[in-house]
Amino acid sequence: MVLEALVTTVLVVEDEMEIARVVRDYLRNAGFEVIVVGDGDSAIASVRSTRPDLMVLDLGLPGRDGLDVAREVRRWSTTPIVMLTARGDETDRIVGLELGADDYVVKPFSPKELVARVRAVLRRTRAARLGEEVLRAADVEVDTGRMRVAVGGRPVELTPTEFQLLATLVREPGRVFTRAQLLDAIHGVAIESYERAIDAHVKNVRRKIEPTPGSPRYLLTVHGVGYRFADA
Structure with missing residues (x-):
């Protein structure tokens, strides 16, 4: 009997397509299924429809920014969130954590570090259960x-x-x-x-x-x- 492997899905919310592509490729190479969207409204809709295991969320989105997305998602979901932030945005990082984000990575970042952070957040999520x-x-x-x-x-x-x-x-x-x-x-x-x-x-x-x-x-x-x- 062959059992279907459990797939861990990561939603990547990033409007800069080159960064989104690199993040997607590294996460896929690490064994994750990856969904990529480029704006806040699509991110919220995707969390509702696909129920990802984790969301990588850029705070600097155009229009509905990442903080607003995190605030909305935390009203009805405990999906783990790893934020992507600019180096000088210390206030945004703290606000994001206070809104319920689990961790953050500062741009420019190593894709390998991001994968490590994603794995660490997922590991403690599973350990808690x-x-x-x-x-x-x-x-x-x-x-x-x-x-x-x-x-x-x-x-x-x-x-x-x-x-x-x-x-x-x-x-x-x-x-x-x-x-x-x-x-x-x-x-x-x-x-x-x-x-x-x-x-x-x-x-x-x-x-x-x-x-x-x-x-x-x-x-x-x-x-x-x-x-x-x-x-x-």
């Missing part, structure tokens, strides 16, 4: 097998990266994690990244699980060090 562990701290419950989170019995939707971050903290309430340790936990591989990305992901998780995000009860800052989950 493995096992049947149910973690509980305070009134927060994290079901790693079903990739579900509940706060006081209320379901909470998290992106794969946010889920992995919260699971890491809830697994050891009271333990202080540095930003570097949290980056290692959510990426699963030692790749260069931007530690302020952790702050953006933490802000997102707080917005979703905290009764008052500005005065957190669960996910606490340890100034000068990092973060910890409140002792149970």
Whole structure:
């Protein structure tokens, strides 16, 4: 009996055709099925219709830009997002992460680095779904097998990266994690990244699980060090 191989589909949203072609070719050579679109409206329609496993999203799209696409997609989908950003767009990178993007690559970039980032995000997405562990701290419950989170019995939707971050903290309430340790936990591989990305992901998780995000009860800052989950 021959089993059909599972195909991982990546949606590439890039209006510069030469960059789109290079990204497409490298991803295909890495074994991914690739869909390419060149504008924001087509990206949103494609996420709805094809349900890709991951989206590579250029923030500098004409018309409906990448931030607007990420904002719209995050209203109804947890599809992992890797952003492509210009070198000077630090503010856009942080906003994109706060909107729920999982990672970013700065232009000009190595196509091999992009493939590595895509694989890393997919790896942690799959890792978050493995096992049947149910973690509980305070009134927060994290079901790693079903990739579900509940706060006081209320379901909470998290992106794969946010889920992995919260699971890491809830697994050891009271333990202080540095930003570097949290980056290692959510990426699963030692790749260069931007530690302020952790702050953006933490802000997102707080917005979703905290009764008052500005005065957190669960996910606490340890100034000068990092973060910890409140002792149970």
